[in-house]
Amino acid sequence: MDCCRHVNPFRVCAGLRGLGYLMVAFVAAIVAVSYYAVVVYAWGPMLLGDGAAAAGAAAVLAAFHILLAMILWCYFMVVFTDPGAVPANWRHDAEDSGDPVFSSSEEQGSAPRYCFRCQNGKPPRCHHCSVWRERAAPPHLCETEGNRCVLKMDHHCIWVVNCVGARNYKYFLLFLVYAFAETVLDTLVLLPNFIEFFQDESRRSSSPGDIAVLFIAFVLNLAFALSLLCFIGMHASLVTSNTTFIEIYERKKSVSWKYDLGWRRNLEQVFGTNKLLWFVPLYSMEDLHNIPTLQGLEFPTRSDAIV
Ligand SMILES: [Zn+2]
Ligand SMILES: [Zn+2]
Known part of the structure; x- marks a missing residue:
């Protein structure tokens, strides 16, 4: 992760911003190619086969569609959920709070922060988006929400x-x-077709289009599975230590990270206290009301933090 000290991810993102909604179209294209390869070409026709093969195909197709539904649900929730805006005329009111559990960075020695672009106070862990500040907000966020x-x-x-x-x-x-x-499921269930293509000449009678889609789907899913594994590993480390991507360097400099409440409480700060809802993109009303991290203005900190 040392490379993170030298690479400003927001400059990289800013460089990619011209792609805009093409990325959404790219996601849709990957889904469409995978759907054709797995459902239409490889496993759908097996539903018409004998008992065991048909049952296996039904299980694969059920898992594929359930995961696809969860991906689309989560994807649209990320795209259309406002990540959180600072209330108008927000000022840090540390002096009004007598509760040391909810102390913030300002109380620990750093000066209160102010955003000159927003003409507003900046709560702890809040940052001005370095991508939207250089261009108009996308249509699903209004202008004042984007910049x-x-x-x-x-x-x-x-x-x-x-x-x-x-x-x-x-x-x-x-x-x-x-x-x-x-992507792991797609890679595994397309693997037999991929191998079979090289071993069985009769499979090569498939149309060039089908073969191309099978190859593209297999390679894309394998590549994304490996990439996503790296991202998940990194974010697992961040979420269990209650660190944002922006705070990685700050945490490395600190002796004990002030927001680290222990992995169990750190997970609850992000996923909520209701474990039934940990696997769906929803929060209970209680959690939205009771977990200050989800409101984003003040954060519980550990009492023994050493900066
Ligand atoms: Zn700002
Ligand atoms: Zn942004």
Whole structure:
């Protein structure tokens, strides 16, 4: 992760911003190619075969469609959920709070922060998006929502055409996990066809179009499975230590990370306290009301933090 010290991810994202909604179209194209290869070409026709083969195909197709539904649900939740905006005329009111559990960075010695672009105070862990500030907001965010500070900002994700912050970080993580599961499934269930193509000449009678789609789907799913595994590994480390992508360097400099409440509480700060809802892109009303991290303005900190 040392490379993160030298690479500004937001400059990279800013460089990619011209791609805009082409990335959404690319995601749709990957889904369409995978759907054709797995459902239409490889496993759908097996439903008409004998008992065991048909049952196996039904299980594969059921898993494929369930994962696809979860991916699309999580994806649209990340894209269309406002990651969190700073309320108008927000000012840090640390002096009004007598609760040391909810102390913030300002109380620990750093000066109160102010955003001159938004003409507003900046809560802890909030950042002005370095992608939208250089261009108009996308149509699904109004102008005032796009060019602004984002609460508990993690990063700007070009794949979801949105910032990832306090309100949609869980949805982003679930999207990564379900997309990983789907790409692994696709790779495994397309592997027999892939091998068979080289071993069995009769399979080569398939149309060139089908063969091309099979190859593209297999290679894309394998590549995305490996890439997503790296992203999931990194975000698993971040979420269990209550660190945003922006805070990686800051955490490395600190002796004990002030937001690290222990992995169990750190997970609850992102996924909520209701474990039944950990696997779906939803929060209970209680969690939205009771977990300050989801509101994004103040954050519980450990009492023994050493900066
Ligand atoms: Zn701002
Ligand atoms: Zn952004």
